[in-house]
Amino acid sequence: MSHTILDDSNAEGEWWKKTTAYHVYVRSFYDSNGDGIGDIQGIIEKLDYLHDLGYETIWVSPFTQSPQKDFGYDISDYLSISPEYGDMPLFEKLVEEVHRRNMKLIFDLVLNHTSSEHSWFTESASSRDNPKADWYIWKDGKGRKGLRPPNNWRAMAGNKAWTYHPQRKQFYYTAFLPFQPDLNYHNPEVKQAMFDVIRFWLNKGVDGFRLDIISAIYEDSELRSNPLSLRLTPSDKSLSIFFQHLKNNFLHEKSFEFATELRRVVDEFDNPKRVLIGESHGDESLIRRFCHNDGQRGLHAVFLFKAISTPFKAEKYREMLMTFEKHFPEPLIPTLVFSNHDRTRVISRLGGSIEKAKLLALFQFTCRGIPFTYFGDEIGIPRVRIPLKHGKDAIAIQHKWVPQFLVDRSSEILNRDECRTPMLWNERLSAGFCEDSAEPWLPVADSFREINVEKQISEPQSLLNFYRKIIRLRNRTPTLHVGSLEIVHNLCDRKILAYRRIYKGEKHMVLLNISHQQVKNPLNKPALLSTHPPSPAHRLQPFEGRIINESH
Ligand code: NOJ
Numbered sequence: 407m408s409h410t411i412l413d414d415s416n417a418e419g420e421w422w423k424k425t426t427a428y429h430v431y432v433r434s435f436y437d438s439n440g441d442g443i444g445d446i447q448g449i450i451e452k453l454d455y456l457h458d459l460g461y462e463t464i465w466v467s468p469f470t471q472s473p474q475k476d477f478g479y480d481i482s483d484y485l486s487i488s489p490e491y492g493d494m495p496l497f498e499k500l501v502e503e504v505h506r507r508n509m510k511l512i513f514d515l516v517l518n519h520t521s522s523e524h525s526w527f528t529e530s531a532s533s534r535d536n537p538k539a540d541w542y543i544w545k546d547g548k549g550r551k552g553l554r555p556p557n558n559w560r561a562m563a564g565n566k567a568w569t570y571h572p573q574r575k576q577f578y579y580t581a582f583l584p585f586q587p588d589l590n591y592h593n594p595e596v597k598q599a600m601f602d603v604i605r606f607w608l609n610k611g612v613d614g615f616r617l618d619i620i621s622a623i624y625e626d627s628e629l630r631s632n633p634l635s636l637r638l639t640p641s642d643k644s645l646s647i648f649f650q651h652l653k654n655n656f657l658h659e660k661s662f663e664f665a666t667e668l669r670r671v672v673d674e675f676d677n678p679k680r681v682l683i684g685e686s687h688g689d690e691s692l693i694r695r696f697c698h699n700d701g702q703r704g705l706h707a708v709f710l711f712k713a714i715s716t717p718f719k720a721e722k723y724r725e726m727l728m729t730f731e732k733h734f735p736e737p738l739i740p741t742l743v744f745s746n747h748d749r750t751r752v753i754s755r756l757g758g759s760i761e762k763a764k765l766l767a768l769f770q771f772t773c774r775g776i777p778f779t780y781f782g783d784e785i786g787i788p789r790v791r792i793p794l795k796h797g798k799d800a801i802a803i804q805h806k807w808v809p810q811f812l813v814d815r816s817s818e819i820l821n822r823d824e825c826r827t828p829m830l831w832n833e834r835l836s837a838g839f840c841e842d843s844a845e846p847w848l849p850v851a852d853s854f855r856e857i858n859v860e861k862q863i864s865e866p867q868s869l870l871n872f873y874r875k876i877i878r879l880r881n882r883t884p885t886l887h888v889g890s891l892e893i894v895h896n897l898c899d900r901k902i903l904a905y906r907r908i909y910k911g912e913k914h915m916v917l918l919n920i921s922h923q924q925v926k927n928p929l930n931k932p933a934l935l936s937t938h939p940p941s942p943a944h945r946l947q948p949f950e951g952r953i954i955n956e957s958h
Pocket of ligand 1: 476479480582618619685747748
């Protein structure tokens with residue numbers, strides 16, 4: 407029987423290999439003190455909800471001191487908590503409460519840049535010869551007056567990558583937005599300062615980190631211009647934007663070495679072991695280098711963003727799985743991304759279809775890798791349209807000149823507020839996110855009376871209850887979390903994506919009918935779990951997914 411199989415990932419303490427992770431955007435999850443902003447106490451109060459669903463890890467978005475221009479991804483002090491979210495004793499309580507439930511806690515480590523309000527930057531900017539003068543990437547401008555940027559680099563957010571600083575009469579570089587100056591990792595002091603930050607949090611019991619834009623950590627030391635490319639807009643498949651290939655400021659050779667150094671630091675803490683997951687964009691053949699070949703020296707996993715933009719079609723998903731399996735064979739862990747705090751909500755990409763959302767969840771929780779889901783996807787919170795001109799998000803503010811009709815046509819969001827609207831807990835005003843008298847920091851989805859946690863808990867066929875079933879099944883079935891994966895090519899109809907998970911002789915077949923048609927079930931056996939209510943075993947309903955234990 408499956409439950410008697412010894413699960414090696416646990417035996418070695420490599421808990422991340424079997425875990426399921428829930429991404430909490432702290433500002434939008436639950437407001438415990440009536441200021442309209444989610445907070446750490448709010449997370450503590452909702453831990454039982456996550457635990458009951460079966461999640462074993464939470465990833466919390468940044469909560470340390472910050473001017474909040476990029477809602478915490480612009481850090482002004484790495485070692486203290488932003489007062490709107492709580493304080494250090496409360497954070498320590500969160501760690502304790504998470505661990506008391508046998509869960510793990512990871513959070514965002516923003517290594518690449520600080521806020522321009524960080525004291526390191528203020529000092530660095532104050533002169534060319536202060537002790538931190540070389541902590542950021544400074545360079546003289548070109549031209550007679552030195553007012554032209556040092557090279558042609560563009561930032562990931564599409565803006566210019568260089569900002570002139572009048573005090574130093576030099577430019578500083580930013581991989582993201584102008585108020586997020588990049589640290590200079592060629593300087594060993596910067597590295598040591600960050601390693602100390604890491605140790606500080608690991609000593610507090612944090613179980614690991616999601617490494618924000620790790621691909622941008624190093625740049626060419628000679629700051630050479632980038633080669634030109636034909637691509638204008640960003641894509642999950644290439645590292646080109648605004649007609650240039652980001653060759654010299656992204657995925658630099660030294661960034662891969664840096665991953666090894668980071669690993670050494672977290673490996674100083676091995677009881678329990680800690681984990682590093684990189685946010686990295688670019689081709690799989692390159693970003694796998696963050697993990698080396700054995701998964702023992704670099705990062706434990708990197709996010710694979712191609713999953714977001716791959717059309718939800720059997721053929722495309724099959725190709726995607728093949729690519730991921732090719733570049734991330736065992737013991738590497740392909741970690742697929744379907745949603746996060748920067749991208750369009752899953753359900754909206756799937757045209758609002760609950761059926762498809764269940765099928766996608768079945769896929770994500772049964773293929774190899776660490777399933778990370780974004781808060782609210784388990785109930786199907788939709789994209790909430792918020793015009794650019796009302797955007798609080800720094801990207802929206804930067805692009806407020808873009809005509810709204812163009813934005814409306816795009817399936818990808820430009821105003822990230824649209825995927826950060828508050829969690830929908832119940833039918834009360836503000837969907838129970840905050841007290842009735844408080845104003846939530848972003849509007850709640852209009853549909854909150856139909857879509858909320860309380861309602862879905864009471865409906866057996868709800869998306870939420872499906873999440874609970876699939877997560878729990880995965881948790882208790884080693885084959886589904888550590889088994890190897892074999893794509894089944896010629897067993898059946900091409901509209902069915904079929905793969906097998908195999909572990910110690912036990913085999914589970916996963917069949918996903920990614921089509922509008924009923925199809926013949928190639929494996930006429932009862933399902934362990936289906937996305938649909940019971941129907942004849944020999945047919946798969948449109949958009950039905952099933953898991954079948956082949957060993958019995
Ligand atoms: C990626 C994060 O996901 C995003 O929210 C943030 O704005 C940028 N990195 C900059 O830190």
